[in-house]
Amino acid sequence: GAGVSQTPSNKVTEKGKYVELRCDPISGHTALYWYRQSLGQGPEFLIYFQGTGAADDSGLPNDRFFAVRPEGSVSTLKIQRTERGDSAVYLCASRPAATRTHEQYFGPGTRLTVT
């Protein structure tokens, strides 16, 4: 079946602008995660959705970052007043509803460059 999809694959924006990154999880996966990966580092957790609600947003770096998942499927990560330090690959992952081992499956990512 189809995997996690993310759009756009690349986004270049100017400092101070607003961006939206979209994630479409694997069909039937109720859990959705956003991570951010900088060069040479592992992915860093941002936020976790179970269904429509954000169950854990402890990884969001500040209030410029916000994410929604209004219908429990597609999610949008929103970044206001972008800064050069926001440049990274933003990864989305999803997980089935009931697995003992809680493995997550990643999408291809969106590479964000803030100039």
Next chain:
Amino acid sequence: QKEVEQNSGPLSVPEGAIASLNCTYSDRGSQSFFWYRQYSGKSPELIMFIYSNGDKEDGRFTAQLNKASQYVSLLIRDSQPSDSATYLCAVNPSGGYNKLIFGAGTRLAVHP
């Protein structure tokens, strides 16, 4: 101390050899452990997971977990040049299944 630690490498092994990748974690209550492979410019791909002490084998891959030592490893037998990638260790911390904590990854280079 980082929550999940890995040697950055590169780990260089000849084709056909066994590659051994290691990872330590700090949260003693961690519950599940994962190995992801990441090719340059690509997203992480799940290759193994383990949650019980001992060994788990899947084809050429074996994951080993020792919770007492807070240590997890990945062995790749009969290494191939196509195995050359960064291998990320990830851990479900205690307190729930809401996130994975990743190490920085070990770069593996398999040379012919």
